[in-house]
Amino acid sequence: xxxxxxxxxxxFGLAAGMTVLAGCTGGSPSPxxxxxxxxxxGGAERTPAPVSLTPVQSPKAPTPAARSxxxxxxxxxxxxxxxxxxxxVGEELGxxxxxxxxxxAELATAILEEGERSPADLFFGQDAGALGALAKEGRLMQxxxxxxxxxxxxxxxxxGLWVGVSGRVRTVVYNTERVRPEExxxxxxxxxxxxxxxxxxxxxxxxxxxxxxxxxxRRLRGEETARAWLAGIxxxxxxxxxxxxxxxxxxxxxxxxAGFVNHYYLMRERAQAGQPLPxxxxxxxxxxxxxxxxxxxxxxxxxxRVPDLGLRLVDYLLSEPAQRYFSEQTFEYPLLxxxxxxxxxxxxxxxxxxxxxxxxxxxxxxxLALLQEVGLL
Amino acid sequence: MRVRVSGPALEQxxxxxRQWRAPALDELVAxxxxxxxxxxxxxxxxxxxxxxxxxxxxxxxxxxVTLLLRSLGLAAAVAGTSVLLALxxxxxxxxxxxxxRRALAILFALxxxxxxxxxxxxxxxxxxxxxxxxxxxxxxxxxxxxPEIYGFFGAWLTLTLVTYPYVYLAVRASLRGIxxxxxxxARLLGRGRLATFWSITVPLLRPGLVSGMLLVALYVLSDFGxxxxxxxxxxxxxxxxxxxxxxxxxAAAGLALLLVACTSLLVLGERQWRRRAAFFRxxxxxxxxxxxxxxxxxxGLAGFGLLISGVALGLPAGVALYWWLRARRLGExxxxxxxxxxxxxxxxxxxxxxxxxxxxxxxxxxxxxxSRLTRLLDLxxxxxxxxxxxxxxxxxxxxxAQFLPILYQTLPLLLLGYALRFLPEAVGTVRAxxxxxxxxxxxxxxxxxxxxxxxxFRIQLPLALPGALSAxxxxxxxxxxxxxxxxxxxPIGFMTLATMIWNATADAxxxxxxxxxxLLLGTGVIPMAFLSWWEERSVRRGREG
Numbered sequence: 001x002x003x004x005x006x007x008x009x010x011x012f013g014l015a016a017g018m019t020v021l022a023g024c025t026g027g028s029p030s031p032x033x034x035x036x037x038x039x040x041x042g043g044a045e046r047t048p049a050p051v052s053l054t055p056v057q058s059p060k061a062p063t064p065a066a067r068s069x070x071x072x073x074x075x076x077x078x079x080x081x082x083x084x085x086x087x088x089v090g091e092e093l094g095x096x097x098x099x100x101x102x103x104x105a106e107l108a109t110a111i112l113e114e115g116e117r118s119p120a121d122l123f124f125g126q127d128a129g130a131l132g133a134l135a136k137e138g139r140l141m142q143x144x145x146x147x148x149x150x151x152x153x154x155x156x157x158x159x160g161l162w163v164g165v166s167g168r169v170r171t172v173v174y175n176t177e178r179v180r181p182e183e184x185x186x187x188x189x190x191x192x193x194x195x196x197x198x199x200x201x202x203x204x205x206x207x208x209x210x211x212x213x214x215x216x217x218r219r220l221r222g223e224e225t226a227r228a229w230l231a232g233i234x235x236x237x238x239x240x241x242x243x244x245x246x247x248x249x250x251x252x253x254x255x256x257x258a259g260f261v262n263h264y265y266l267m268r269e270r271a272q273a274g275q276p277l278p279x280x281x282x283x284x285x286x287x288x289x290x291x292x293x294x295x296x297x298x299x300x301x302x303x304x305r306v307p308d309l310g311l312r313l314v315d316y317l318l319s320e321p322a323q324r325y326f327s328e329q330t331f332e333y334p335l336l337x338x339x340x341x342x343x344x345x346x347x348x349x350x351x352x353x354x355x356x357x358x359x360x361x362x363x364x365x366x367x368l369a370l371l372q373e374v375g376l377l
Numbered sequence: 378m379r380v381r382v383s384g385p386a387l388e389q390x391x392x393x394x395r396q397w398r399a400p401a402l403d404e405l406v407a408x409x410x411x412x413x414x415x416x417x418x419x420x421x422x423x424x425x426x427x428x429x430x431x432x433x434x435x436x437x438x439x440x441x442v443t444l445l446l447r448s449l450g451l452a453a454a455v456a457g458t459s460v461l462l463a464l465x466x467x468x469x470x471x472x473x474x475x476x477x478r479r480a481l482a483i484l485f486a487l488x489x490x491x492x493x494x495x496x497x498x499x500x501x502x503x504x505x506x507x508x509x510x511x512x513x514x515x516x517x518x519x520x521x522x523x524p525e526i527y528g529f530f531g532a533w534l535t536l537t538l539v540t541y542p543y544v545y546l547a548v549r550a551s552l553r554g555i556x557x558x559x560x561x562x563a564r565l566l567g568r569g570r571l572a573t574f575w576s577i578t579v580p581l582l583r584p585g586l587v588s589g590m591l592l593v594a595l596y597v598l599s600d601f602g603x604x605x606x607x608x609x610x611x612x613x614x615x616x617x618x619x620x621x622x623x624x625x626x627x628a629a630a631g632l633a634l635l636l637v638a639c640t641s642l643l644v645l646g647e648r649q650w651r652r653r654a655a656f657f658r659x660x661x662x663x664x665x666x667x668x669x670x671x672x673x674x675x676x677g678l679a680g681f682g683l684l685i686s687g688v689a690l691g692l693p694a695g696v697a698l699y700w701w702l703r704a705r706r707l708g709e710x711x712x713x714x715x716x717x718x719x720x721x722x723x724x725x726x727x728x729x730x731x732x733x734x735x736x737x738x739x740x741x742x743x744x745x746x747x748s749r750l751t752r753l754l755d756l757x758x759x760x761x762x763x764x765x766x767x768x769x770x771x772x773x774x775x776x777x778a779q780f781l782p783i784l785y786q787t788l789p790l791l792l793l794g795y796a797l798r799f800l801p802e803a804v805g806t807v808r809a810x811x812x813x814x815x816x817x818x819x820x821x822x823x824x825x826x827x828x829x830x831x832x833x834f835r836i837q838l839p840l841a842l843p844g845a846l847s848a849x850x851x852x853x854x855x856x857x858x859x860x861x862x863x864x865x866x867x868p869i870g871f872m873t874l875a876t877m878i879w880n881a882t883a884d885a886x887x888x889x890x891x892x893x894x895x896l897l898l899g900t901g902v903i904p905m906a907f908l909s910w911w912e913e914r915s916v917r918r919g920r921e922g
Binding site: 079 | 440501527605606608610618620621622623624625626707767770771774775778779782785786861864865869870872876877879880881883884885886888889
């Protein structure tokens with residue numbers, strides 16, 4: 001009876017599927033390579049961990065079985081970017097660090113939805129806006145001054161609810177064969193309506209970093225200036241991209257001459273190319289809105305049952321080895337005093353970014369409305 | 378050859394109801410499923426009630442109407458084009474003895490496994506202003522600017538390429554279930570091939586056709602990946618932005634309720650439209666339809682189908698292959714790919730089987746249901762299906778974190794999430810098959826002394842198996858690429874191919890995305906090949922017996 005065979009086959013398939021999954025998430029030591037955050041239990045339950053109150057860095061890595069506690073991180077930064085670092089944190093601190101990777105805003109919203117029962121102990125956000133949103137809802141814990149003060153003042157929450165871990169700078173990327181650096185206007189505002197740049201610029205109005213910049217522009221110079229700037233650039237018929245990385249690639253190819261981006265995409269292209277590329281970053285170091293420095297930062301949830309473990313993790317992220325990871329691997333700015341930025345970058349203290357409270361970048365509603373009004377969304 | 382057609386089945390609709398009462402257990406299961414599916418809807422109502430000011434402001438914003446019209450227009454355009462593509466391709470692979478027919482049948486369905494955001498990347502990479510095609514035409518023909526890919530055209534093209542297989546698979550399943558004696562009779566009575574196709578076959582295909590179209594339309598309504606990359610803002614885009622830009626859950630819920638209203642209208646409209654029709658054979662025995670010899674037209678059609686599916690698969694595969702080779706040259710190693718591959722296969726297979734098992738009682742209740750209410754049991758499922766992934770995912774986060782904390786972020790809950798997300802795909806296919814079964818068979822079995830459940834297991838289920846299997850495949854292929862629910866509801870650290878691709882592309886680590894993308898496209902081939910082999914076997918046996 002072939003129909004019966006098929007029924008049996010279906011049952012077998014289900015059983016097989018579940019067995020495979022059970023094998024993967026079950027108790028057996030997983031054969032996972034170091035790159036994965038595989039953990040032995042599948043549920044959301046946690047064991048309250050015995051904790052030492054002072055942050056201690058154990059000199060050698062204990063085996064997972066001997067790890068002294070479990071901590072859950074919701075990371076809006078992708079696994080490709082910071083997976084290796086978080087794996088190392090676990091080994092160094094003897095913690096079982098479990099990471100849920102996702103979109104920064106979606107994970108922040110999930111934490112809001114989960115309420116007090118949230119399994120997350122820490123939230124690692126791609127930008128200050130999401131951290132600000134959690135802080136405003138009272139979901140983040142006060143951090144000790146000792147941790148906060150390791151980072152320059154502009155790059156942490158004024159209320160001490162979150163702290164920046166790495167910095168990213170808005171720059172103008174330009175093609176060195178077509179553009180001399182002195183041709184770049186002294187303020188990003190002077191790009192608008194400048195015929196030199198007609199059909200030669202690239203931008204990404206749907207990109208989050210760009211929208212954070214527009215929000216900062218509104219805060220710093222007012223709605224009218226921001227609107228006029230957006231309309232002025234749009235009138236120059238720039239090429240529109242969906243990502244910073246594509247702007248950088250197009251600049252390297254010479255398809256456009258310059259574009260508005262974050263500084264590290266060019267660095268990553270260089271690292272992958274292994275040869276000199278005809279492109280450079282132009283940094284606004286004169287307090288111009290074009291030189292906005294935004295941060296990726298971390299906060300400990302008020303509902304966390306293991307806040308001391310969270311403190312140890314934040315402590316590690318703000319220590320020299322972790323900060324070096326950012327300068328060497330992600331090409332972002334380390335925020336810890338004394339850890340130098342990548343040698344190809346101007347040092348952090350020379351950047352002189354515009355003065356703005358990064359927490360204020362959380363309300364993008366007005367920016368969205370503005371972008372729609374100008375016809376960019 | 379026996380040719381018996383009973384006229385009434387075609388010309389006078391037979392109203393099937395109140396002749397047989399479905400077993401209570403069956404209906405009960407269906408009701409429970411429907412109630413669970415109402416959960417997210419209840420959440421949306423509660424959430425927008427909580428922040429009614431923001432929700433109302435979002436609904437009254439003048440732009441909302443524009444976005445809604447764009448959503449509906451895009452959905453209609455994609456659904457319409459999908460039919461134009463799918464109908465001839467299904468006919469070709471089912472009714473024409475074109476060489477390599479089985480391989481073609483698999484190939485035509487595979488684009489479904491491509492996530493819409495990947496397809497959008499590939500479309501931009503190839504057809505975009507700086508894409509491969511622009512380079513080629515620029516160099517060879519001296520054409521500097523291609524027609525604008527961003528906007529309606531790009532979104533329409535991308536979504537059509539990934540969704541036409543829904544209609545294609547539904548139509549193929551229905552074609553197989555049609556008694557060819559209807560068509561034979563029409564031919565004997567002097568109608569031409571084409572006239573027969575339009576007057577007999579197409580009307581008989583309507584259940585499959587319409588359920589496929591509904592799947593496509595609602596997929597488009599809920600899509601975010603493609604429309605974001607191709608910059609055609611729709612209502613769903615606005616919903617995502619409420620979360621992403623202003624963390625405004627009430628406004629998002631309000632807009633999502635608008636989407637719910639549209640879905641309900643579409644589903645009820647479809648129900649009304651084909652309410653009074655019967656699609657089963659009232660007498661005679663089943664036999665497979667003969668396959669015509671391929672004409673010039675068929676060859677042209679095969680070429681066209683190859684082009685479409687080649688583009689749909691070739692674009693993302695080509696881009697991924699390019700990055701994979703580049704990563705290999707640079708000696709990059711990405712750990713965890715094989716593990717994610719196993720995860721993807723396992724969870725998708727489990728989700729597919731669970732979903733189809735749940736679909737049976739629901740489909741039965743709709744087809745044979747005694748009351749108007751039972752026949753509407755699937756409406757909550759359609760509503761859950763049409764919600765943008767992130768809305769459903771966050772609703773489930775909220776509900777399960779509050780009411781089922783033990784299950785939160787475990788595999789069973791993830792499976793439930795997938796089932797809620799994709800049940801209509803299974804219900805539609807299973808229903809289309811059940812509709813073709815005459816209730817007389819069941820009645821006969823009952824008269825001969827079988828209990829309801831015995832009749833169900835020995836008559837209905839075996840007859841519905843081909844449809845069930847293609848439903849399993851459908852859900853499998855869509856689960857493999859599912860992202861928002863997987864990201865938020867999977868056990869922590871549980872990576873699948875889709876989440877790996879997302880992790881890599883989020884920060885432009887293209888080379889990390891390459892191998893998972895190739896594997897994701899590959900996972901579709903195995904189950905499709907199996908299904909095709911099994912169908913062929915049963916048809917062959919049918920011929921021999």
